[in-house]
Amino acid sequence: MSASPFFRSQAGYRSRPATTADAREIHRLVAACEHRLHDRATTDADGIAADLRQPGLDLAYDTVLVHDDGGRLAGWAWVRGRRSTVDVHPDHLGRGLGRSLLAWAEARARRRGGDRLAQTVSDSDRAAVALLRSSGYSPLVTEWLLEIAMPEEPVVPEPPEGILVRPFRPGDGHAVHRLAEDAFDEWQQRRQSYEEWALHTVGRATFEPAASPIAFAGDRMVGAVLSLNGPGGDEGYVERVAVRHDHRNRGIARMLLREAFRAFYVNGMRTCTLWTHSDTGALSLYKRIGMTVRRSSTVYSKELAPGTTGD
CATH class of the missing domain: 3.40.630.30 (Gcn5-related N-acetyltransferase (GNAT))
Structure with a gap:
């Protein structure tokens, strides 16, 4: 499968769109992120599968998976309407993947005619908060678990x-x-x-x-x-x-x-x-x-x- 449209992979990584068959692999990535921040997973594979089946989400164009040279999932993102999600595996933080995926999400939203994009991040994820703020994002809504x-x-x-x-x-x-x-x-x-x-x-x-x-x-x-x-x-x-x-x-x-x-x-x-x-x-x-x-x-x-x- 070819790389997800318009995502420029970095050296040592390759990209492609997600499919519904990727739900469990994506869940392992998301769970690793949640364990790093919260010491436990709060998302299940069932929820990831639901996200991938959202009406209006064109997996071939609105999602991207980034794998390292060993075939391990290092990051992923999706865009739908005015919302997007970006996750980077803890083992691949600090290498610019988050910024690259964020840029892809914004470009994809613009290409779909969007005039605004929103993402939800944990308040304990200081690196993600800093990235969004430095990229021009402002707080909109507070959520509590x-x-x-x-x-x-x-x-x-x-x-x-x-x-x-x-x-x-x-x-x-x-x-x-x-x-x-x-x-x-x-x-x-x-x-x-x-x-x-x-x-x-x-x-x-x-x-x-x-x-x-x-x-x-x-x-x-x-x-x-x-x-x-x-x-x-x-x-x-x-x-x-x-x-x-x-x-x-x-x-x-x-x-x-x-x-x-x-x-x-x-x-x-x-x-x-x-x-x-x-x-x-x-x-x-x-x-x-x-x-x-x-x-x-x-x-x-x-x-x-x-x-x-x-x-």
Whole structure:
């Protein structure tokens, strides 16, 4: 397979586009990066596979893998719309690969007609933060990974009056999708199609229906929590929390989260995590139910001035 279009490989490296068959190799790279920064992997191969299947991502043009002369994956990047990801294996840091991949991502975004590009990096990755800032990126949004320890079975409050709760069932996907997209309309840039949304939620191999409670007011779905089994199988992960606008401030989200925590506890897990960010305003809710910040990341954004597309 030829090199990924317009990526200029450095001496000692060769490049090519990614394929869906590369998910596990890419996951090993990402896990190595996460172990360096956080002493554990927080991404699984299932999540990488979902990223590679994103609608609108043309693997032949929007991804690049960089291997060393020994055939080991040294870095990778993808671009889709205004978002991109760049990862460099810890063994290959300090050789300019990050800067080269960042330049490729910007050139690819321009070539697709993009006027802005954003990347999320861990606040503990000082080298990546320095690279983005020196390249003209500015902080846009703060993200927090929260956790709750569960040494004892979590106590679940009684549902609010008129609310019934049950676990996710086959066939609930489309209704939960509509609920979540309506709930997030106030801050997300665009609505996701069901196919795109399902890739990262109910379509994942790690999706855990038993830890995904849904709330109803009569026949109307008014709230949902969707959960995944986290990497390593030793902790749960809450992927989505959504409550209808007209049923907020009734304790539904708190109740559903505690129900999810209890389900993970029953399955032998003693920790549960979730991500939130500053646009949602939900950090205080999670802290009130006993969650604490494990670590934080920042979304950095840059306006792409017209210029060379890298070809």
